[in-house]
Amino acid sequence: MDVNLEAEFKQLLNCDNKEIANLGERAKEIKTMYENKEISDTEFKELVDDLRLSEHIADAANDMAIKSASVKVFDVLRSMASAI
Amino acid sequence: MNKLYRSFSILLLATMLSGCMTSFIGARFDNNEYFLINSIRTTAEIGVDYCGTNAVKQLIPNLWVKSLELKNYASDIPGNGPMIEMSTKLHDMITGLNTRYKTVVESVEPSTSYCTLKFNSIIRDSKIIQRVVGDKPRWM
Numbered sequence: 114m115d116v117n118l119e120a121e122f123k124q125l126l127n128c129d130n131k132e133i134a135n136l137g138e139r140a141k142e143i144k145t146m147y148e149n150k151e152i153s154d155t156e157f158k159e160l161v162d163d164l165r166l167s168e169h170i171a172d173a174a175n176d177m178a179i180k181s182a183s184v185k186v187f188d189v190l191r192s193m194a195s196a197i
Numbered sequence: 198m199n200k201l202y203r204s205f206s207i208l209l210l211a212t213m214l215s216g217c218m219t220s221f222i223g224a225r226f227d228n229n230e231y232f233l234i235n236s237i238r239t240t241a242e243i244g245v246d247y248c249g250t251n252a253v254k255q256l257i258p259n260l261w262v263k264s265l266e267l268k269n270y271a272s273d274i275p276g277n278g279p280m281i282e283m284s285t286k287l288h289d290m291i292t293g294l295n296t297r298y299k300t301v302v303e304s305v306e307p308s309t310s311y312c313t314l315k316f317n318s319i320i321r322d323s324k325i326i327q328r329v330v331g332d333k334p335r336w337m
Contacts, residue, residue, distance in 0.1 A: 135321065143314060151310040159293050160311070163318050166286040170322045173286075177224075177279035177329045184224045184334045192337070 118144075132171040140164055223277030226333040230280060233267040234330055237287070238323035241316050248312035254298055260319075261295040264288040283326050290319060 125137025143164075147157040240260045247253040268284040271277055294315050297307050 132325070139314075139318065139321075146310050146314065152308050152314070153311070156297075156308060156311040159297070160314055160318070163290050163293070163315070166290050167318060167322050169286045170283050170325060173279040173282035174325045174329045177283075178332065180224045180279065181329070181333050188334060188337055 132174075136164055136167060136171070139167070223274045223280060224333060226335045227274075227330070229270055230267070231327070231330050233263060233270060234323055234327045237263050237267065237291075238320060238327055241319040241323060245313060245316035245320065248316065249309035253312060257295050257298050261288075261291050264291045280330070283322075287319070287322055287326065290315075290322065294319075 126134055126141070128134045128137065140161075143152075143157065143160045146152045152160070237260065240256060240263060244253055244256040244260065247256060264284070264287055268281075268288040271280040271284045274280070294312075297311075
């Protein structure tokens, strides 16, 4: 399990997607702190749950960026059409 | 070419009249959303330096109120799905922090490492939200 986890971490940290690489970095930091007993069991659990929340935030941010881009295109076309 | 533009204009008008435009309301830049997310990020950036001190205990409820404000503000704006999702998740994250400090017993203070990790997560996610909110198209 640990060997696979390390391989997964490596893959995450080398990921081209900045947000995913960032989540991988955070996950590794949380794991290290837990192993060094710097955080308690319940703190560890909460921080791991937060990673899932961050993943949702990143997904929604991508959705918003796409929506914004489509509105910008729509605006340009609308101004073109109104000039006719 | 003119025919193409005319067709597009008709399509555009039909879209506006059909009420589809309401789905774009939430897609526009909103000063209040930007103000609130900036305020959350700034409070968290200040808070992280106070982890391990008593001062952080005063900042956390304030941060929680701000995130609740953002969540409530975003909730009833039409076509604002992604912002509702982001503000809800961010508020959930901050609620965890607030609950832990609110229910703290003298002997079981949250660890400084937990506090730092938690604030850093809030800062990073606030920055992501602020970036996309700031990039929303302005009203024409």
